[in-house]
Amino acid sequence: MLGQTKGIKTSVPNEPKILFEEIGNAGVVTLNKPKRFNLIEYSMIARLSIMLQAWERTQSRIIIKGAGDNFCGGTDLKWLLGSNDPTIKSGIATQANNIYRVSRNKVPYISLLDGMSFGAILMLGSCCKYTVVTDRAIVAMPECRIGWLPDGASLHFMPRLDNHLGYYLALTGKRLKGKDVVLSGIATHCVPSARLEDLKVDLCHCKVEDIEACLNTYSETLGEFSLTPFIKDIDYCFSADTVEEIFARLTKIDNPWSNETLKLFEPLCPTSLKVALRALQLWKDLDLKQAFILEHRVLSRCINSYNGKEGLRSLLLERTDRPNWLPKTVAEVTDAMVDSYFEPLPEGEELMITD
Structure with missing residues (x-):
């Protein structure tokens, strides 16, 4: 069972790949492989599942973010290449349940997408009640490039975008950046990357009914969609x-x-x-x-x-x-x-x- 201390990161030897903090009124998840773009693997998926279940009973909101310059570059392909079938299937099943849990938003989930946000983990972020991207955010679903399928419910979510835009993005792997991610319908807010840490602090401490107002305070004017x-x-x-x-x-x-x-x-x-x-x-x-x-x-x-x-x-x-x-x-x-x-x-x- 994972332990956590108020305001102190969960710690295990050799730099944990995923961190859990309780700050103010929030449970904060940090994907913690910054040198490898916070790529996801089974151990991270499994620990996330345990904590989300626990925090939905104890926290008034849950924030998901990445360490360093990126949210997440997607699934760790070295894990896929080096693992056996049962481990991969277990990881896929647990990830599906994590995304399904987030999508139900029993408490407000907030994702903070800075830098790269690729593949299934993009959908984990997009299923949150509030999906925040920065001016540095780059999102894409590149799975057809490796002979797989855009996953994490992306092929359920993408057809619901207007004008067959989701078909275009899912099939081609086309990248969207910054404000375009909001204008496409994938994210809800765009904020300056330089203010993301300040936003996180305010989100942790504001009243739950003030979360949206807090996000709106930091949000940038969107302008025209590049597409x-x-x-x-x-x-x-x-x-x-x-x-x-x-x-x-x-x-x-x-x-x-x-x-x-x-x-x-x-x-x-x-x-x-x-x-x-x-x-x-x-x-x-x-x-x-x-x-x-x-x-x-x-x-x-x-x-x-x-x-x-x-x-x-x-x-x-x-x-x-x-x-x-x-x-x-x-x-x-x-x-x-x-x-x-x-x-x-x-x-x-x-x-x-x-x-």
């Missing part, structure tokens, strides 16, 4: 029913934005793209619990898939951005291949979500 000039094209292209048709529409438009978008697709895994699009289409009508159950089926297949292993091997061992995907093109990825990712798991392996 506004391309929204009609995004809506047109990414409302297509197939990846092939998305490519065809981008080619038909033939402008600087569409050509840049086609280049974003070039290194991505064809199978992941088709599976991700199917998931976006299916999960937009599901509640979060149902979406997590289907997501768990897909991710369980990614763990042992050729492309999932090839993406990790290429990135971590060969240090290249051109894995040898199989099939090599989206045209070669059949409906049957995509269907196989969504089939029920064997008895006892389906995800259990705890209310």
